[in-house]
Amino acid sequence: MSWEVTAPRPSVRPGLLERLRQGPVICAEGYLFECERRGYLQAGAYVPEVVIEHPEVVRELHREFVHAGSDIVEAFTYYGHREKLRLIGKSHLLEPLNQQALAIAKEVAQESGTLLAGNLSNSNVYEEDEASRHTVRAMFEEQAGWAVAAGVDFIIAETFQHAYEALLALEVVKATGLPAVVTFAIHRSGVTREGFPPEEACRRAEQAGADVVGLNCIRGPRTMLPLLEGVRRAVRCHVAALPVPYRTSDEQPTFQSLRDPEREEAPFPTGLDPFMCTRYELAEFGRQANDLGVGYLGVCCGGGPHHVRSLAEALGKRPPASRYSPDMSKHAFLGTDPSLRADNRDFASEL
Numbered sequence: 001m002s003w004e005v006t007a008p009r010p011s012v013r014p015g016l017l018e019r020l021r022q023g024p025v026i027c028a029e030g031y032l033f034e035c036e037r038r039g040y041l042q043a044g045a046y047v048p049e050v051v052i053e054h055p056e057v058v059r060e061l062h063r064e065f066v067h068a069g070s071d072i073v074e075a076f077t078y079y080g081h082r083e084k085l086r087l088i089g090k091s092h093l094l095e096p097l098n099q100q101a102l103a104i105a106k107e108v109a110q111e112s113g114t115l116l117a118g119n120l121s122n123s124n125v126y127e128e129d130e131a132s133r134h135t136v137r138a139m140f141e142e143q144a145g146w147a148v149a150a151g152v153d154f155i156i157a158e159t160f161q162h163a164y165e166a167l168l169a170l171e172v173v174k175a176t177g178l179p180a181v182v183t184f185a186i187h188r189s190g191v192t193r194e195g196f197p198p199e200e201a202c203r204r205a206e207q208a209g210a211d212v213v214g215l216n217c218i219r220g221p222r223t224m225l226p227l228l229e230g231v232r233r234a235v236r237c238h239v240a241a242l243p244v245p246y247r248t249s250d251e252q253p254t255f256q257s258l259r260d261p262e263r264e265e266a267p268f269p270t271g272l273d274p275f276m277c278t279r280y281e282l283a284e285f286g287r288q289a290n291d292l293g294v295g296y297l298g299v300c301c302g303g304g305p306h307h308v309r310s311l312a313e314a315l316g317k318r319p320p321a322s323r324y325s326p327d328m329s330k331h332a333f334l335g336t337d338p339s340l341r342a343d344n345r346d347f348a349s350e351l
Contacts, residue, residue: 016115016154016179017211020238024295024315027072028065029242030303043270047084048076051101052093062108068305069312069319074117074156075105081139083125098143102150118147118155126165133168140172154179159217161185163192163201167208174209183216183240186227188257198227199234206235214240217300220248221285232293240296241289245277245303279310286314
């Protein structure tokens with residue numbers, strides 16, 4: 001396959017690294033889970049066919065996340081790679097899906113003045129042999145090529161359990177000349193598939209040229225935060241943290257390992273509702289992570305606009321959605337406004 005890199009076009013808007021130097025940057029992820037919840041994407045293969053079948057849904061979701069405070073519109077090409085489309089017998093949709101996803105994201109980024117990000121994700125077929133590396137590299141190269149052609153501001157390479165697969169994706173991104181964000185997914189073992197602790201994986205990514213390194217997905221706020229301390233100490237570059245919004249614990253540190261005592265089957269991936277974090281828990285995570293020196297923050301699988309807004313406000317931002325942030329002072333029964341009926345306020349104790 002021939003693949004050529006077109007030099008990125010200069011932009012008059014502040015780029016990712018400049019924005020990070022100015023303060024925290026928020027990136028909303030989690031499109032797979034949100035589209036599945038809305039009934040536009042099938043759990044299991046998790047292929048983002050919604051991009052082609054219902055582009056209006058993806059466009060509106062981008063807008064909702066920007067409205068809530070995301071500084072970045074990430075093209076919905078996660079799991080939109082050759083292997084996933086082969087799995088469902090639709091390899092012919094590979095290029096149209098990627099180009100459509102990038103076009104939708106670009107439209108929203110341009111209208112909102114946010115950054116446009118391309119996306120590479122874990123391939124699920126990576127192995128430590130030359131044939132596998134060649135196959136996966138080709139998958140990354142074609143997706144990166146389409147992202148460059150669309151004029152993205154930077155490329156996110158995310159959710160890697162294999163550190164060497166992440167480094168392979170990073171090589172491809174660096175060849176484009178664009179800034180690279182590389183994030184690792186850390187399972188119950190607490191290490192990558194090669195046995196690297198997260199700080200070592202991030203250190204290697206930084207040394208290989210990543211501009212932002214960190215963690216995304218798999219772990220909730222409570223079990224991701226301790227890992228971020230080691231990452232922050234190990235690297236000098238910007239650090240990213242995008243947890244899933246679920247109440248993981250030391251005993252059940254990942255959303256795959258969560259168990260519901262009320263049900264026999266494992267909750268992951270479609271029965272996680274009882275474990276959902278509140279918006280306030282995401283806000284607290286954002287404050288604590290930012291205090292550690294983590295400046296690239298977001299929410300991954302399961303996150304909704306209300307989580308993004310709460311995270312943004314915790315970092316001192318006031319996105320458009322803040323106009324509608326809760327104000328319980330005027331609640332009919334729980335409010336404190338003096339104009340409310342006194343008997344309603346008295347009834348509050350019975351609620």
